Amino acid sequence: MADILSDMNRHLNNEQNIAIGIIINTNNDIFVAIRPDGKSYAGLFEFPGGKVEADEDIQDALRRELMEEVGIYATKIEDFSVEKSVVSESLCLILHFFLVTAWEGEPFGKEGQTTQWIAANTLIPDMFPPANQDVILKLQSDIIHLNKNNQ
Ligand SMILES: Nc1nc2c([nH]c(=O)n2[C@@H]2O[C@H](COP(=O)(O)OP(=O)(O)OP(=O)(O)O)[C@@H](O)[C@H]2O)c(=O)[nH]1
Numbered sequence: 847m848a849d850i851l852s853d854m855n856r857h858l859n860n861e862q863n864i865a866i867g868i869i870i871n872t873n874n875d876i877f878v879a880i881r882p883d884g885k886s887y888a889g890l891f892e893f894p895g896g897k898v899e900a901d902e903d904i905q906d907a908l909r910r911e912l913m914e915e916v917g918i919y920a921t922k923i924e925d926f927s928v929e930k931s932v933v934s935e936s937l938c939l940i941l942h943f944f945l946v947t948a949w950e951g952e953p954f955g956k957e958g959q960t961t962q963w964i965a966a967n968t969l970i971p972d973m974f975p976p977a978n979q980d981v982i983l984k985l986q987s988d989i990i991h992l993n994k995n996n997q
């Protein structure tokens with residue numbers, strides 16, 4: 847029953863999966879971009895990523911988006927969190943956040959976007975879209991744990 851309801855919901859509220867990469871280096875700096883004019887949340891920070899295409903695996907979508915937007919090939923991807931963002935009555939985004947801890951190449955603003963490495967513990971949640979805010983708080987509280995894992 848729950849499955850049927852959730853399926854109906856999916857059709858009524860068009861759901862769009864988004865794959866997002868939190869690129870983190872061994873110093874716990876995070877690679878962020880500024881959302882350009884003309885896009886939703888223009889001027890706010892974002893993690894690189896974008897829409898998952900129909901029938902595309904979510905991690906494959908992340909690898910594709912990271913190559914298109916910032917020119918890296920992600921070699922180590924870990925699940926981090928899933929958030930919902932209701933855009934309107936007919937559109938709900940399912941944001942799949944991943945930690946990207948290893949990659950080939952050096953990330954840069956391949957689409958002309960302004961980019962920056964920022965120390966994870968200095969990220970300001972309000973400078974990101976609302977769906978990112980809990981993700982950033984979790985990231986900051988996990989940093990000590992992440993540090994241990996990376997040693
Ligand atoms: N890339 C990215 N998108 C985010 C983040 N947080 C967040 O709410 N989003 C939302 O996810 C949606 C899709 O992301 P996107 O604009 O990057 O999509 P895209 O790369 O496929 O771009 P396009 O629409 O120009 O083809 C946007 O509505 C955006 O506001 C984030 O940290 N990174």
Ligand SMILES: [Mg+2]
Pocket residue numbers: 894895896897915
């Ligand atoms: Mg994008």
